[in-house]
Amino acid sequence: MSDYILEMRNITKVFPGVKALDNVNFKVKKGEIHCLVGENGSGKSTLMKVLSGVYPYGEYKGDIILNEQIQKFTCITDSEKAGIVTIYQELALIPEMTIYENIFLGHEIKKGRFIDWNETVIKAEEMLKKVKLKINPSIKVKDIGVGRQQLVEIAKALSKNVKLLILDEPTAALNEDDSENLLYLIKELKKQGVTCILISHKLKEVISIADSVTVLRDGKTICSIDCDKEKITESLIIRHMVGREIDDIFPKRRKKQFGSKVLEVKNWTVYNPILGREILKDVEFNVRRGEIVGIAGLMGAGRTELALSIFGNPLGYNIKGDLFVMGNKKRFFNPKDAIKSGVAYVTEDRxxxxxxxxxxxxxxxxxxxxxxxxxxxxxxxxxxxxxxxxxxxxxxxxxxxxxxxxxxxxxxxxxxxxxxxxxxxxPNVLILDEPTRGIDVGAKYEIYTLMNELVEQGMSIIMISSELPEVLGMSDRVYVMSEGKIVGELPIEEATQEKIMELATN
Known part of the structure; x- marks a missing residue:
């Protein structure tokens, strides 16, 4: 009897002009948490789509062997019948439907020709209990947060009698607490006999949870590491991922020279007519020429709302306060006005x-x-x-x-x-909202290097980020937001993760 629940042998997948997978070999032991890592474009998601039947048998070369049997999946339904379920970064839930409807969507519980709704609710409660989510299953999915939605996705997977659970960047959109809860749940599922394949760019998470790690680069298998036999570190993974050492993920700037204020807001108060309340209150901040200003805070603190209210107010907020660009008083009525004045905004939702x-x-x-x-x-x-x-x-x-x-x-x-x-x-001012969310360490390094080059050329950058190491590693000054207000300003020499969190949670 083999120790491996899954073997993928010599998998090759070609798209027009691109060989996405080149003779990839990948093996997963029964009951383990196996992390699959690599730069963006290395082939991780493509490999999992081959495994889950998104790319059916005949569209790739090589063999999928599940429980010692060669599989020829023609669609996702085939792989799910075999016990393989994938949870993607973009959740596949229907917001207007209830939790219990979502959990059993596509494999409804029936009595004769009709859906047995009473049994559906009872079974949904059982699945929610397994993922430790205490919530009324009759609530609509749109009315719960992203962290809970992720748990509903896992409950949905468990309802399909999952044996091999694939999680593609499950914590990318979660805050720290929700991420920790999810990782704890994955460990609990392991105890229940569920084998997990986890794709993640967050290397600290990988190190904390992995039993084995496989690295892909340019569509090829670089190595597989048994964490019981070899000590795994971030630098080791990075070296295999990018093919070189990255001594400092946050590159140092050659020179720091700041000019006059390029953008400034004063007494900036924003009212959201849909929510019927103020979402920003008396915000004041500025950014100077050649400076990177970090904006930190917990989810819901108002950081993205601040960026959107400055960048032409596309969501139609009611705004009071003053905005100055290059010393001139401005009020942008749409993004086109902001662009004309040299202000650009890179959204968090690309x-x-x-x-x-x-x-x-x-x-x-x-x-x-x-x-x-x-x-x-x-x-x-x-x-x-x-x-x-x-x-x-x-x-x-x-x-x-x-x-x-x-x-x-x-x-x-x-x-x-x-x-x-x-x-x-x-632009003169570039607002970056979560600029490295969901991307790998190599691409992060390239974007950080570009940011340094841009400010050295005289551009000003406002960086909104939930990753505190990123805020501390790239910013010249840090503003901290909480409940729609600026609650602190720290020169980078004085800023620490502890000080930022203390301000953000007060």
Whole structure:
């Protein structure tokens, strides 16, 4: 009897112009937590899509062996019948449906030809108990937070008699407490006999939870590490992931020279008419030329709302207060006004609001500044391609060409396209909202290096981040927000994680 629940042998998957997987070998022992890591574009998600039947048998080369039996999945339903369930970073729940409806969606409990709703609620309560979520299953999914939604997804997986649970970046959108709860639950599931494959860019999480780690790079298996036999460290994983040492994930800036205030807000109070309350109260802050200002705070503190209210107020808030750009008093009534004044905003939600996923790289990069590529109302397509290639090369966007659809790129490369779009307008102030969320350590390093280069050239950056090491590693000053207010300002020399958290939780 084999120790392995899963073996994937010599898996090769080719997309037009790209070999996403090149003879990948991957083995998972029964009852273990096996972490799969690698840079964006290394092939992790593609490998899991092969395993789960998203890419059916015949669209790849190689063998999937589950419990010593070769599998030929033609769709997701086939893999789920075999006990393989995947939970993706973008949750597959229907917000308007109840928790119990979501848990049994697609495999409803029936009595004859009709759904047995009483039994459905009872079984849903059992599944919620397993994931330690005390909640009324009749509540709609839209009315619970992201952390609880993630637990509902796992309850849904358990309702399908899961044997092998795949979690793709499960903590990417969670705060620290929800992340810890989820990791604890994964360990509990292991005790119940569920084997887990965890894809994560958060290396501290990997080290804390993994029994084994497999590293992919450029579509190939680099190594598999048994954590009982070999001590695993962040530097070891990074070396295998990127093929080189990264001594300091936060690159040092060559020079720090700050000029006059480029953007300043005073007495900034924002009322959300939909919620019927103030979401920001008397906020005051500024950023100087050549400076990176970090904005820290817990989820719900008002950081993104602050950014959106400055960047043309696309959500229609009622705003009081003063905004100054380059010393001139401004009020932006839409994002177009902000762009004209040299203010750009890279959203935290690159897939939902930042990019047009069905469009190609060149169209996404040019869209915010089509005027620069047009003459007499006509777009110069040759110039558009030229500009897109310049950003593709300078930002190291990994794609066969600028004609590649953005939806087919990895998260890190999508983020680079989003940055390229706003850099093309050549802003004076760049607001970065969670600039490295859901991307790997190699891509993070590239974005940090780019940020340093931009401020050295005289740009000003406002960086909103939930990752305190990132805030401390990249900022020149830090503002801390709590419940819609600025509750503290710290020069970077005085800032610590403890001081930031103390301010954020008071």
């Amino acid at each position: 897939k939902g609001n930042g990019l047009i996923l069905i469009d190609d790289i060149k169209s996404n990069i040019s869209i915010a500044n089509l005027k620069a590529l047009s003459k007499q109302g006509f777009l110069n397509e040759n110039e558009e391609i030229k500009v897109a290639n310049e950003y593709k090369n300078s930002l190291n966007i990994k794609a066969p060409s600028v004609e590649q659809k953005v939806g087919n790129l990895s998260g890190g490369n999508q983020q680079k396209v989003s940055l390229g779009k706003w850099l093309f307008i050549k």
